[in-house]
Amino acid sequence: xxxxxxxxxxxxxxxxxxxxxxxxxxxxxxxxxxxxxxxxxxxxxxxxxxxxxxxxxxxxxxxxxxxxxxxxxxxxxxxxxxxxxxxxxxxxxxxxxxxxxxxxxxxxxxxxxxxxxxxxxxxxxxxxxxxxxxxxxxxxxxxxxxxxxxxxxxxxxxxxxxxxxxxxxxxxxxxxxxxxxxxxxxxxxxxxxxxxxxxxxxxxxxxxxxxxxxxxxxxxxxxxxxxxxxxxxxxxxxxxxxxxxxxxxxxxxxxxxxxxxxxxxxxxxxxxxxxxxxxxxxxxxxxxxxxxxxxxxxxxxxxxxxxxxxxxxxxxxxxxxxxxxxxxxxxxxxxxxxxxxxxxxxxxxxxxxxxxxxxxxxxxxxxxxxxx
Amino acid sequence: xxxxxxxxxxxxxxxxxxxxxxxxxxxxxxxxxxxxxxxxxxxxxxxxxxxxxxxxxxxxxxxxxxxxxxxxxxxxxxxxxxxxxxxxxxxxxxxxxxxxxxxxxxxxxxxxxxxxxxxxxxxxxxxxxxxxxxxxxxxxxxxxxxxxxxxxxxxxxxxxxxxxxxxxxxxxxxxxxxxxxxxxxxxxxxxxxxxxxxxxxxxxxxxxxxxxxxxxxxxxxxxxxxxxxxxxxxxxxxxxxxxxxxxxxxxxxxxxxxxxxxxxxxxxxxxxxxxxxxxxxxxxxxxxxxxxxxxxxxxxxxxxxxxxxxxxxxxxxxxxxxxxxxxxxxx
Numbered sequence: 001x002x003x004x005x006x007x008x009x010x011x012x013x014x015x016x017x018x019x020x021x022x023x024x025x026x027x028x029x030x031x032x033x034x035x036x037x038x039x040x041x042x043x044x045x046x047x048x049x050x051x052x053x054x055x056x057x058x059x060x061x062x063x064x065x066x067x068x069x070x071x072x073x074x075x076x077x078x079x080x081x082x083x084x085x086x087x088x089x090x091x092x093x094x095x096x097x098x099x100x101x102x103x104x105x106x107x108x109x110x111x112x113x114x115x116x117x118x119x120x121x122x123x124x125x126x127x128x129x130x131x132x133x134x135x136x137x138x139x140x141x142x143x144x145x146x147x148x149x150x151x152x153x154x155x156x157x158x159x160x161x162x163x164x165x166x167x168x169x170x171x172x173x174x175x176x177x178x179x180x181x182x183x184x185x186x187x188x189x190x191x192x193x194x195x196x197x198x199x200x201x202x203x204x205x206x207x208x209x210x211x212x213x214x215x216x217x218x219x220x221x222x223x224x225x226x227x228x229x230x231x232x233x234x235x236x237x238x239x240x241x242x243x244x245x246x247x248x249x250x251x252x253x254x255x256x257x258x259x260x261x262x263x264x265x266x267x268x269x270x271x272x273x274x275x276x277x278x279x280x281x282x283x284x285x286x287x288x289x290x291x292x293x294x295x296x297x298x299x300x301x302x303x304x305x306x307x308x309x310x311x312x313x314x315x316x317x318x319x320x321x322x323x324x325x326x327x328x329x330x331x332x333x334x335x336x337x338x339x340x341x342x343x344x345x346x347x348x349x350x351x352x353x354x355x356x357x358x359x360x361x362x363x364x365x366x367x368x369x370x371x372x
Numbered sequence: 373x374x375x376x377x378x379x380x381x382x383x384x385x386x387x388x389x390x391x392x393x394x395x396x397x398x399x400x401x402x403x404x405x406x407x408x409x410x411x412x413x414x415x416x417x418x419x420x421x422x423x424x425x426x427x428x429x430x431x432x433x434x435x436x437x438x439x440x441x442x443x444x445x446x447x448x449x450x451x452x453x454x455x456x457x458x459x460x461x462x463x464x465x466x467x468x469x470x471x472x473x474x475x476x477x478x479x480x481x482x483x484x485x486x487x488x489x490x491x492x493x494x495x496x497x498x499x500x501x502x503x504x505x506x507x508x509x510x511x512x513x514x515x516x517x518x519x520x521x522x523x524x525x526x527x528x529x530x531x532x533x534x535x536x537x538x539x540x541x542x543x544x545x546x547x548x549x550x551x552x553x554x555x556x557x558x559x560x561x562x563x564x565x566x567x568x569x570x571x572x573x574x575x576x577x578x579x580x581x582x583x584x585x586x587x588x589x590x591x592x593x594x595x596x597x598x599x600x601x602x603x604x605x606x607x608x609x610x611x612x613x614x615x616x617x618x619x620x621x622x623x624x625x626x627x628x629x630x631x632x633x634x635x636x637x638x639x640x641x642x643x644x645x646x647x648x649x650x651x652x653x654x655x656x657x658x659x660x661x662x663x664x665x666x667x668x669x670x671x672x673x674x675x676x677x678x679x680x681x682x683x684x685x686x687x688x689x690x691x692x693x694x695x696x697x698x699x700x701x702x703x
Contacts, residue, residue, distance in 0.1 A: 015506050023597045037510065037674065126597045128588060128671025134410035194668075200589055201670050353510075354598050354673055 012040050015353075019048050023126055023357040026367030030344070030360075037352045042345050046338075050371040057331030062088055062298040065331070067158040072335065073369040076115035077157050078108045078147075079311030083318045085160040086241055087307035091300035091320060092162075099287045100164040101243045106177070106280040107147065107159065109273040113184065114143040115312035116266050116273075119364045123263065124195055126361035127204055132195050139187050146176045162298055164290035177281055181274050188270060196267070205260035209347055209359035212257065220339040223314030224269070225363060227253050228261035235310035246283065247276045259362040266364070299326060313337050313364055337363075338370045380476055387464040394624045395460075395617035396426040398659065402620075405663040429613075436609040441504060444606065448502035452603075453611040455495035456618030459488035463625045468543050470638040470648040481542040482534060485629060486527060489584065492622060493519035496586075496593055499615070500603035511602035514674055515593035518583060521681035526580035528689040529573045532696045533557055533633045536567070546637030553641035558634040567699055569692045574634045576689050581626035583677070585619065588666040592674050627658035 018029035027048035033041040053072060057065050069084045070077035082104060089096060117140040121133030144154045150173050151159040151166070159166050195201055216226045226233055234251040236244040252268035254261035300322040308317045314336025321330040340363050348356040400415065400422065407414025415422035440449055466481045468474035478484055493516055500512020536557065537545040549556050558574045583590040594602030604615045631637060631654045638651040672680075 013506060022600065034506075036513075124670060128591070128595065128597060129669060130406075131410050131667050134412060138411065195670075198670065200672050200676075203676060204670065204673060352673070352675070354595065354671075357598050 010035065017357075018045075023360065024367070025122060025365065028341075028365065028367045028370070032353070032356075034353070037354075039348050039351055039353060039356055042348050042356070044341060044344055046341070046367075046370050048371065049368055051368075053372045054331055054333055057328055057333075059327065061326045062162065062300075062328070065328075066160070066162075067156070070156040070158060071368070072333070072372060073115075073311065073313060073337075073366050074155055075118050075366055076111050076312030077155065078104075078111040078159065079309060080316060081157065081160045082108050082242070083307055083309040083311070083316050085162055086309065087305055087318050087320055088162050088298060088300065090307060091303065091305040091322060092295065092298055094163045094294060095291055096163055097288050097291060098243070098285050099168075100289045102280050102284050103165055103169055103289065104160060105243050105247070106169075106277050106284075107151070109276045109280070110143050110147060110177070111157075112312040113270050113273050113277075114140045114147075116270050117143075119266060119312075120191065120195075123361040123364075124201070127201060127358055129195070129198075129201070132191065135187070135190070135194075139184060142176075142180055142183070146173055146180065149173060149176075161290065163294045164288070168289045174281060174284075177277060181278055184270070184274055188267070191267070196264075202260065204355075204358055205263060205362070206256075206258060208259045208355050209351065209362070210257040211343060211347055215343065215346070219343045221314070221343055222336050223310075223312075223340065223364070224262045224265035225314070225340045225343065227251065227265045228263075229257045230255040233315070235308050235315050239308055241307070241309060243280075244276075247279050249273075249275050249279075259359055262362040262364075297326065299324060308334075311336065313366060313369065314340060333372055335369050335372060337365050341365055341370055383474070384465050384476065387467070388461050391461045391464045391621050391624065392617070395620040396430065398620040398623065399429070399616065400426050401659075402663050402666075405660070406667045409664070409667045433610050433613040438609040438611055439606075441606050443504045445502035445504075448498045449606075450611075452495045452499035452502065453607065453614035453618070455491060455498060457614045457621065459491040460618050460621035460625055463488045464621075464628075466542065467625070467628050468546065468632070468637065469651050470646075471543075473648050474543070477541070477543050479539075479541045482530060482540045482545075485625065486523075486530070489622075489625070490519070490523060492584075492618070495615075495618070496603050499607070503603070503606040505606050507599045507601075508603050508605050511593050511595075511599045511605075515586065515603060517674075518586075518590065518592060518677060521678050522580045522583040522685075525576055525681060525685040525689040526584060528686070528693050529577045529580070530633065532573055532689070532693050535693075535696055535700060542632050542637075546632055546639065549636040550639035550646060553636070556634065556636040556639075567692075567696050569695055570634075572688065573692055574630075576685050576692075577630060577634065579680075579685065581630060582662070582665065583681070585622040585626050585662075587619075587623065587662055589669040589672050590677055591666075591671060592677060595671055597671075623659060623662055624655070627655050627662070630658055631655055 012033050012035045015032045015034045016029065017032055018024040019027040024030065029045040029048065031043045031045060032039050053068050056068055066081065066084065069080040072080050117136040121136035124132040147157065148154045150169050151157045211225065211229050213229050213231055216229045216231055222233065230253060232251060232253045237251055249272045252265050252272065254264055302324045303322055305320045306317065308315055316336055317334035319332040320328050323329040344360060344363065348359060351359065404414045415425040418424040418428055440446055463485045465476050466478050466484050468477060496515040497512045500508040533545065534540055537548050539545060558570055586593045594604065604612055607615060631651060635654050638646055638648055640646045640650050
């Protein structure tokens with residue numbers, strides 16, 4: 001009973017990483033079969049914060065369900081709301097004023113930058129460097145302040161309405177956003193100097209956890225996971241929605257397939273999002289933010305509708321089956337991290353635990369979004 | 373005779389007090405330094421500049437219950453934190469801070485410090501092994517392989533210095549460097565060594581000190597994002613406190629040794645007013661470097677760490693040893 005743990009050379013043991021573990025950033029549990037420091041087999045166990053968002057979608061009316069979407073992914077909440085409002089507008093034929101769409105795009109991109117900044121800090125912290133998190137959070141704070149002034153909340157926004165927005169942007173926001181862009185570009189240079197160029201950082205990511213194109217396709221991976229493996233897919237470009245065709249931006253794609261490629265894709269995406277915000281502010285048209293004509297009660301006609309959007313974590317799909325009533329008959333949420341995470345089981349076999357956890361960080365997992 | 377005995381006891385007590393005080397206040401310094409680097413205030417509530425934080429932390433830790441996990445090996449579990457602190461403090465006894473300030477100078481001072489330093493890794497092994505926790509176990513395995521890998525180049529480099537000085541007496545080693553800054557062992561030209569490779573020896577020694585004290589970027593033993601808290605996962609209360617203080621005491625010892633072996637101990641760079649203040653200045657500059665490195669770099673991997681030692685540092689230091697031996701023969 002009191003003897004210490006003794007192991008034979010090729011004996012394996014089970015290591016429970018999570019649900020409370022610093023590397024999983026939430027309540028994800030990974031059951032790892034270990035041989036010393038090497039992972040023989042891993043099994044991700046999810047569902048610790050399952051909140052039945054899909055069922056809630058069936059039970060609530062459309063406007064009542066609006067706020068649920070931002071509770072899915074607390075870091076990039078606006079992207080998810082965007083998908084939902086676009087879908088319901090498409091289904092019930094509501095026309096959105098152009099100004100509202102532009103503001104939506106600006107807000108979503110700012111939120112994407114905030115999300116990527118938090119990921120950047122947390123990822124470097126996974127690798128043992130604590131300071132970049134503090135710098136990243138400071139930049140993120142500027143974005144949250146701007147969003148708070150307009151939307152009224154800092155994390156779980158309920159800003160979009162069917163047909164438009166809850167609140168128009170004011171001059172303060174526009175000035176703040178214009179000031180933010182050059183400041184963020186300066187910070188990006190600093191991050192690249194401090195982190196990207198660091199030899200230890202590069203050694204830990206280069207060539208680690210290569211994900212082939214086939215594997216990404218098999219698991220339905222999207223976002224930086226797919227784009228880091230050479231798959232040029234971005235919903236904003238491939239299945240354009242909202243006012244994104246109006247903007248001139250690139251989709252960063254890397255062909256190295258390793259953790260560093262995924263990191264680089266996200267870092268480049270921050271720059272692309274800045275470009276979109278910049279153009280959005282320049283092109284921002286005047287006019288109302290809510291349509292003149294809008295049905296009092298939202299009752300999409302009978303049918304099957306689908307809308308995909310590119311959120312900070314990848315391609316988020318939302319499918320609505322309507323029976324013509326006040327509530328959806330079925331609301332299916334296809335969350336991108338759910339697909340990205342399931343790569344982990346297969347990809348981490350044979351890796352050392354510290355590489356595997358660095359790899360997990362590069363997937364950018366947000367657990368509430370997996371469990372929904 | 374009686375007076376000298378009293379002197380020795382007082383000196384030993386003072387040395388231990390210095391170690392304990394340093395260990396406590398370096399935690400404060402590190403937290404303030406980290407806060408400065410990360411643009412946040414750090415501990416600033418308790419006392420001026422938060423200076424009362426360490427004693428209050430100590431009181432809090434002592435007031436907590438010491439829990440021993442079920443199935444743990446009790447004796448080893450309790451011994452480990454003591455082993456972490458005790459050798460580090462004992463090493464202070466033989467460190468000369470100036471011509472006169474030394475608790476007990478020994479002719480084998482270098483050997484004694486290394487003997488105590490190698491006991492430190494035993495505490496990590498004991499802690500991890502006895503906790504009956506898989507994370508702790510993995511951590512202690514890492515810590516031991518790391519200690520083995522880095523003690524070798526460290527010792528070889530030290531032997532190089534000892535060969536140049538011709539003595540294992542720390543006082544004697546400093547005396548030989550005390551003429552001016554150019555006579556310090558780190559500088560190759562005017563010194564006793566005439567050895568162009570001495571700056572590299574200094575670097576090797578410094579890297580090994582980082583690794584030996586389990587500091588970032590080599591803090592694989594307590595890699596918090598992988599192994600939760602490593603070997604001290606199961607420790608609470610003052611058990612944890614001792615590990616924490618032991619780490620800082622080890623840093624002070626490592627920096628003291630670097631100062632004595634390479635940076636001329638208490639001698640002044642310009643030959644003016646040699647004394648304990650120069651030693652303290654050099655010591656804290658080195659410690660500040662430790663803190664700076666920790667909050668700047670990410671962590672290495674375990675294989676990267678072992679490769680660095682076995683494939684780079686050991687061959688380099690061995691070559692340096694042979695080169696120095698040759699030079700000594702020639703001059």
